[in-house]
Amino acid sequence: MSQQPSASDAPQPEFAGGEPRLVGRTRHAELTLDEIADLQPGLGRLMPDVSERYWILYYAAKGGNWKLAQYCVNQIRGLFRVGATTRPNMRRYLEAFGQGHLRAIEAALAQRDFAAFEIAYRKGIDAANAMHAATNHPEVIWQLPPEPPRHLYLGPVDAEQGSTPTP
Numbered sequence: 265m266s267q268q269p270s271a272s273d274a275p276q277p278e279f280a281g282g283e284p285r286l287v288g289r290t291r292h293a294e295l296t297l298d299e300i301a302d303l304q305p306g307l308g309r310l311m312p313d314v315s316e317r318y319w320i321l322y323y324a325a326k327g328g329n330w331k332l333a334q335y336c337v338n339q340i341r342g343l344f345r346v347g348a349t350t351r352p353n354m355r356r357y358l359e360a361f362g363q364g365h366l367r368a369i370e371a372a373l374a375q376r377d378f379a380a381f382e383i384a385y386r387k388g389i390d391a392a393n394a395m396h397a398a399t400n401h402p403e404v405i406w407q408l409p410p411e412p413p414r415h416l417y418l419g420p421v422d423a424e425q426g427s428t429p430t431p
């Protein structure tokens with residue numbers, strides 16, 4: 265006995281209500297553009313990455329791996345850009361942090377001045393926690409972990425030779 269096609273098997277119209285019906289297809293699902301947009305990360309998903317980079321940043325600067333420290337700042341800026349896009353109501357805070365605290369940190373990194381870096385870095389912690397409070401998250405109080413990360417080499421790297429130093 266042959267099966268009758270059901271209504272859901274029928275090809276979907278390319279236009280629904282005059283609007284193009286944009287979908288993405290995976291092996292598992294067909295997602296509308298709105299569903300895909302809704303999956304983009306907000307601050308709750310971005311902040312753990314910001315936190316990790318900010319932690320590594322400190323110990324990279326302290327150890328003298330200045331390029332790694334700068335790389336962390338670049339990554340934080342990138343995460344902030346995503347956050348400002350997906351959560352426009354947070355944009356002004358994220359931009360203020362980037363233009364103030366991250367810039368001051370970068371200036372100290374460029375000078376390889378750890379004392380100036382540490383001042384800017386700790387001001388950044390205070391500002392981040394003030395912004396957490398201002399954005400209805402007074403319970404989020406970030407603190408610098410006392411331990412350096414163990415998965416990355418934190419000492420000076422001889423960029424000229426491109427060699428990997430032995431820890």
Ligand code: HEM
Nearest residue numbers: 307308311312315318354357358361392395399401404406
């Ligand atoms: C480098 C500085 C910052 C660090 C290290 C940091 C760290 C964190 C951490 C660890 C969390 C908790 C994430 C979790 O485990 O769920 C968090 C949450 C949050 N942070 Fe930050 N943060 C920083 C800067 C900022 C700035 C500048 C803003 C400005 C808007 C901000 C806004 C938020 C918000 C709104 C949440 C709550 C997210 C949610 O669950 O909806 N943070 N942050």
